[in-house]
Amino acid sequence: MGTGILARTAAHGVGLLAERDAELHGLLEREQIRQHETLAMVAAASTADPSVLACEATATGNVTTEGYPGARYHAGCELVDEVERLAVRRAKEAFGARHANVQPHSGSTANQVVLCSLLRPGDTVLGMDLKAGGHLTHGASASMSGRFFTPVRYGLDADGLIDYPAVAELARAHRPRLIFCGASSYPRTIDFRRFREIADEVGAYLVADISHIAGLVAAGVHPSPVDVAHVTTTSTYKQLYGPRGGLILLGRDAELRLPSGRTLRATLEDAVFPYLQGTPRLNTVAAKARALAEVATPAFRERAGRIVTTARALAAELDRLGHHVLAGGTDTHMVLLDVGRRGLTGVIAEQALESCGVIVNKNSIPGDPHGPRVTSGVRLGTNVLALRGMGVAEMAECAALVDAVLRAVRPDGDRNHDLDPVVRAEVAARAADLCRRFPLPDHPLPRPALVEADRTAAAV
Numbered sequence: 478m479g480t481g482i483l484a485r486t487a488a489h490g491v492g493l494l495a496e497r498d499a500e501l502h503g504l505l506e507r508e509q510i511r512q513h514e515t516l517a518m519v520a521a522a523s524t525a526d527p528s529v530l531a532c533e534a535t536a537t538g539n540v541t542t543e544g545y546p547g548a549r550y551h552a553g554c555e556l557v558d559e560v561e562r563l564a565v566r567r568a569k570e571a572f573g574a575r576h577a578n579v580q581p582h583s584g585s586t587a588n589q590v591v592l593c594s595l596l597r598p599g600d601t602v603l604g605m606d607l608k609a610g611g612h613l614t615h616g617a618s619a620s621m622s623g624r625f626f627t628p629v630r631y632g633l634d635a636d637g638l639i640d641y642p643a644v645a646e647l648a649r650a651h652r653p654r655l656i657f658c659g660a661s662s663y664p665r666t667i668d669f670r671r672f673r674e675i676a677d678e679v680g681a682y683l684v685a686d687i688s689h690i691a692g693l694v695a696a697g698v699h700p701s702p703v704d705v706a707h708v709t710t711t712s713t714y715k716q717l718y719g720p721r722g723g724l725i726l727l728g729r730d731a732e733l734r735l736p737s738g739r740t741l742r743a744t745l746e747d748a749v750f751p752y753l754q755g756t757p758r759l760n761t762v763a764a765k766a767r768a769l770a771e772v773a774t775p776a777f778r779e780r781a782g783r784i785v786t787t788a789r790a791l792a793a794e795l796d797r798l799g800h801h802v803l804a805g806g807t808d809t810h811m812v813l814l815d816v817g818r819r820g821l822t823g824v825i826a827e828q829a830l831e832s833c834g835v836i837v838n839k840n841s842i843p844g845d846p847h848g849p850r851v852t853s854g855v856r857l858g859t860n861v862l863a864l865r866g867m868g869v870a871e872m873a874e875c876a877a878l879v880d881a882v883l884r885a886v887r888p889d890g891d892r893n894h895d896l897d898p899v900v901r902a903e904v905a906a907r908a909a910d911l912c913r914r915f916p917l918p919d920h921p922l923p924r925p926a927l928v929e930a931d932r933t934a935a936a937v
């Protein structure tokens with residue numbers, strides 16, 4: 478533990494929080510304990526290292542400025558300029574990119590920046606349908622991407638795979654200005670080169686959103702789109718184990734001249750600031766720099782490989798146990814189950830598993846008769862299981878927990894579930910045991926006496 482001003486401020490700050498705001502302090506303590514004691518099999522999340530959390534909590538967040546390093550609109554930026562340059566350098570190194578913008582507040586913002594700077598209102602955007610696994614920002618009608626632009630959506634073939642000839646047909650028929658590839662729930666490898674051929678044929682920009690697979694891409698476990706797509710976007714809190722935020726990465730097209738006469742790089746820089754965002758969150762930029770430094774380590778690469786081998790093992794075991802695994806398996810961290818075939822909904826499955834300390838998320842699946850709050854699918858992921866040190870051997874145990882709950886649970890009305898208390902107690906005990914045997918690395922463990930006191934407080 479450092480003894481400098483950062484460490485003293487952090488310790489003092491938590492002390493003040495406990496003393497002055499016991500209610501909030503208690504909630505934050507309980508949330509941290511919850512993360513230790515539940516088995517997170519959530520594909521859209523990871524657990525940031527305490528050193529990443531520490532960056533977020535620094536006074537760097539007090540610095541108000543606009544613009545980029547060396548060209549700010551405020552004084553006092555000498556040190557934060559260095560922090561941002563470090564984050565940019567590490568982002569470029571991690572992804573082999575020629576240019577990186579580390580300021581987007583989120584993955585969604587990164588996508589909005591790209592849409593609003595490269596297109597005019599009403600232009601056509603071709604993206605994956607939400608129920609097929611696309612993201613809201615890829616042209617869904619619930620999002621500005623589907624309201625300010627004209628969305629056209631591609632789906633999947635009968636095997637649950639991207640149907641590239643069908644995407645090409647849609648592109649030829651609708652001549653989009655921009656094509657999104659990359660998804661929120663698609664477990665198979667994405668052929669970025671095939672997408673670029675389609676985009677080039679119709680004169681569209683290709684944007685690869687690698688939010689879900691950024692860690693696999695950085696580790697070389699999934700092909701990289703950085704030199705293939707015009708623009709690559711990602712969020713930083715999923716597979717990069719970083720803070721909540723986004724990145725925009727450019728590869729060989731960085732200096733491409735757009736019809737405006739400006740380069741792609743300059744256009745996107747101006748689109749982040751001043752077009753869409755104001756002041757950057759420099760504490761978050763520091764946390765991104767910290768997380769991106771880890772990407773270069775052998776441990777990160779080893780874990781990325783294990784994320785995929787464990788997901789494959791989990792999918793194979795669930796399939797063996799009679800569950801319907803969508804897309805026939807996985808090449809990534811993600812396993813999608815169709816629980817509708819068992820007479821369940823995604824929300825019932827999610828709630829029943831959560832009641833046992835197993836955290837997954839409900840998910841729409843192709844042709845889903847239910848809306849996004851109910852769904853017929855469940856999405857599992859291995860980012861946190863791999864971080865906890867689990868390997869292929871433990872996936873039989875994880876699959877057995879999911880299987881036991883999905884077999885025993887009965888719907889009770891639309892959104893409630895009925896689970897045999899014996900099954901619940903048994904699965905909860907086994908999930909808690911797994912968490913104890915595979916603790917979150919580098920995170921101080923909750924002290925048993927405190928956990929007990931906390932439970933009592935929560936029950937009062």
Ligand SMILES: Cc1ncc(COP(=O)(O)O)c(C=O)c1O
Nearest residue numbers: 583584585612660661686688712
């Ligand atoms: C493919 C994809 N893009 C973008 C996002 C949005 O990221 P953020 O939560 O940072 O806005 C997500 C998050 O779920 C995603 O799955």
